[in-house]
Amino acid sequence: MKIVRFVSKRQGALYGVYDPRRPETAKPIEGEPWNPRSVGDREEQIERLLAPVSPVNILALGINYRKHGDEIALSAPSAPILFLKATSSVTGPDHPILLPTAGPDQVDYEAELAVVIGKTAKNITPAEAPEYIFGYTCANDVSARDWQFDRQKGQWARGKSFDTFCPLGPWIVTRDEIKNPNDLVIRAVLNGRTVQESHTSEMIFDIPSIVSNLSHSMTLFPGTVILTGTPEGVGFTRRPPLFLQPGDEIRVEIEKIGTLSNRVIREA
Numbered sequence: 001m002k003i004v005r006f007v008s009k010r011q012g013a014l015y016g017v018y019d020p021r022r023p024e025t026a027k028p029i030e031g032e033p034w035n036p037r038s039v040g041d042r043e044e045q046i047e048r049l050l051a052p053v054s055p056v057n058i059l060a061l062g063i064n065y066r067k068h069g070d071e072i073a074l075s076a077p078s079a080p081i082l083f084l085k086a087t088s089s090v091t092g093p094d095h096p097i098l099l100p101t102a103g104p105d106q107v108d109y110e111a112e113l114a115v116v117i118g119k120t121a122k123n124i125t126p127a128e129a130p131e132y133i134f135g136y137t138c139a140n141d142v143s144a145r146d147w148q149f150d151r152q153k154g155q156w157a158r159g160k161s162f163d164t165f166c167p168l169g170p171w172i173v174t175r176d177e178i179k180n181p182n183d184l185v186i187r188a189v190l191n192g193r194t195v196q197e198s199h200t201s202e203m204i205f206d207i208p209s210i211v212s213n214l215s216h217s218m219t220l221f222p223g224t225v226i227l228t229g230t231p232e233g234v235g236f237t238r239r240p241p242l243f244l245q246p247g248d249e250i251r252v253e254i255e256k257i258g259t260l261s262n263r264v265i266r267e268a
Contacts, residue, residue: 001017001173001174001176001177002017002018002019002020002171002172002173002174003015003016003017003018003029003033003052003135003171003172003174004016004018004026004046004049004050004052004170004171004172005049005050005051005052005053005054005092006026006044006046006047006048006049006050007046007047007048007050008028008044008045008046008047009045009047010044010045011028011044013050014026014028014029014044015028015029015032015033016028016029016044016046017029017039018171022043023046024045024046025043025044025045025046026043026044026046027039027040027041027042027043027044028040028042028044032222032223033134033172034116034118034119034134034222034223035222048092048094049092049093049094049169049170049171050092051090051091051092051093051167051168051169052092052116052137052168052169052170052171052172053116053137053168053172053223053225054087054090054223055087055090055223055224055225056087056221056222056223056224057084057087057218057220057221057223057224057225058084058085058086058087058089058090058166058224058225058227059082059084059214059218059220059224059225059226059227060082060083060084060085060112060141060160060226060227060229061080061081061082061083061205061210061226061227061228061229062081062082062083062156062229063076063077063081063204063229064080064081064203064204064205064210064228064229064230065198065202065203065204065229065230065231065232066202066204067198067202067231067232068229068230068231068232068234070232071232071233071234071237072237076204077204079213080205080209080210080213080214082214082217083156083157083160084157084161085141085157085160085161085165085166085227086157086161088161088163089142089160089161089162089163089164089165089166090166090167090168091163091164091166091167091168091262092167092168092169092170093167093168093169093170093260093261093262094261094262094263095164095167095262096164096262096263096264096265097140097142097164097165097167097244097250097262097263097264097265098162098163098164098265098266098267099244099246099264099265099266099267100144100162100163100267101266101267102162105146105243106144106145106146106236106241106243107142107143107144107145107243107244107264108142108143108144108145108234108235108236108243108244109140109142109188109190109195109196109234109235109244109250110140110141110142110143110188110230110234111138111139111140111186111187111188111196111230111231111252111253111254112138112139112140112141112186112227112228112229112230112252113136113138113139113181113184113186113200113207113227113228113254113257114136114137114138114139114168114225114226114227114228115133115136115181115207115210115211115225115226115228116133116134116135116136116137116172116223116224116225117132117133117134117211117220117221117222117223117224117225117226118132118133118134118135118222119131119132119134119222120132120219120220120221120222121211121215121219121220122215122219122220123215123216124211124212124215125212126206126208126209126211126212127208128212129207129208129209129211129212129215130175130207130208132211132215132220133175133207133211134172134174134175134222135172135173135174135175135177135178136172136173136175136178136181136254136257137168137169137170137171137172137173137257137260138168138169138170138252138253138254138257138258138259138260139166139167139168139225139227139252139260140166140167140188140250140252140260140262141160141165141166141227141230142160142162142164142165142166142167142244143156143159143160143165144159144160144162144165145159145236145243146159147159148160163267166227167252167260167262168225168260169260170258170259170260171257171258173256173257173258177256178256178257181200181207182200182201182203182206182207183199183200183201184199184200184254184255184256184257185197185198185199185253185254185255186198186199186200186231186252186253186254186255187252187253187254188233188250188251188252188253189250189251189253190242190244190248190249190250190251191248191249192249195233195235195242196230196231196232196233196234197231197233198231198232198233200228202231203228203229204229207228210226210228211226214226244264245264246264246265246266247263247264247265248263248264249261249262249263249264250262250264
């Protein structure tokens, strides 16, 4: 099942069940999609898609692909490296990524598989983890490298939390449709050119291990989004560096999920 969050002319922002064969409409969900009270029979017109979840928390992993660690000269971690992104950084499919007036001049892309938690999890085992996952979506962990590495002295949160720096979408694919999330092709495509291409089997920590590990630090509430790390090919490691510019189109493509596409513009 595919779950979207969308603006409808009659009812405003809604969650809905989405059928790609009828791309202009969705069946509204009453309540949260991981705990629905009902699913309507009447279809609502989609005026525009929003990020498919409004997260209660965004937990993100650094250096979870070995080749990405190699390209930035960092060894594989012994435990997942966690940082947080502000929930205000979330934006949706086909919404613009804003290059902020605050002056990040080195804004980078990071294609990532995102996990959406559907049931409160605390101190769970990897074997238990799948039953706490609601589904999966595409994410772009947009990062201002100058703020991440220089202006904030290696503190990552601010450089990764500017408004629009967490595109999610285009929908959530429920876990029953993805039997093995560690068996998916993932890529980033910038202006039609593939700049990242890997496979989620290349993760250092697999999805059940990540969810279990994080649940031992904090309670994972329904609606928590976990970004599971990016593969090699990010812009700041290239020579010359490849940063996002006004007019660019950046796409995140993940097998069995879909394509998250965003244009890049200057903040007014």
